[in-house]
Amino acid sequence: MSVRTQEILIGFGKAKQTDIATANVVGGIWQLKKLNAALANPKLNTENDAEEFGKGHEYITEVFKTSWDVAGTIEKYLSAEIAAWAMAFGLGKVVKAGTNPNFTYTCTPPNPSNGDAVELPFFSFIEQIRPGAGVVLDRTAVGCAVESWQIAVASGPGRANSKITVEFVGSGKLTEPSGITLPAAIVEKLLPSASLALTINGTNYVTNKNIVSLEFGGKNNIRLEDGFYPGSGFQTPADSTSGAIRGRMEYGNRQFNLKFVARFVNGSDELTKLKNQTTGTAVITLTYDANNSLEVTFTKVSFSMAEVVDTDGRVTVSVECAPMYQAGIISAVAKCSVDGICQ
């Protein structure tokens, strides 16, 4: 007997948790498909008494549960739904507008100096394999937050040319079994590579037909060690032997990235813009239809690296941008038909 990893079901909060320790309820959870087989295995950290005196030897006689970690990765073809979710939970500040079935989520990173939260919204992450009588795996990681998100757009017609990878970390709190019956997986509206509209630093790379590939994302550098403080709590409430869990997960120094490869032809000005440190906005749009899309705006970028290279026998320029703050650093407008994302 064996169990195929293709049976893995994942569900996670499309709604945000009310706080780090309170799991999403069923109505706030959705199920989506993913590409990667890896599981978000909880890790129990332990310590032992090997170095303690009084035993007469150097060996371990007792092991103590110290704390719990949870980390996972979701790899998916980019869709309007996961894009809206990743922007809302990955950037952290959301305004929802619209009415059923057309919703718009406008997202920015929070700004603590203007009174915004120092934590990102939390969600629960559920993994199941044959939940129920023949259960193989059924657990919920409570209090998860997006550590990083990365969108990659490449040349080619297939779905794999527009993908998103989301890494998340958790408070360590687990519920086993999850007690959740996942809803049916939603049908997603893909945002394909061929729909790209792209202007960076004054150049429309789609109009000039020169874009080859593009990658952009953000990293929140969540301060995991700060999550354990006196009173942060235990895996089993009031059971001090069950291992500590985090009571908070604040974001650290956030970083955003944007890089692309474009054909380098007569008139290409990336090297000149690098030398002159020319600045401008970068606007990236991927569209399914008028009501399902993602538009990400980097307020101001300069080029930090531009190298002429070979891509499949063509002369191209590989450019890395330095996102700069100018009345904001990044914003996203995500449209989809799903209500209640990060609400």
Next chain:
Amino acid sequence: MTKETVWLAPPFGQGEPREVEAKPEVIVPLLVAGWSQCAAPAAEKEVTEHVG
């Protein structure tokens, strides 16, 4: 066609919520400045004094 609007609360909870047009060019600068979405204020009920 009426303009779509959202309600935003000011930074640090200081001041009155504002109803703004739900356009990114309006919302994003306010989000950066610390405004955040809130529920629409409850409509004020007209108080009628009962004279009996």
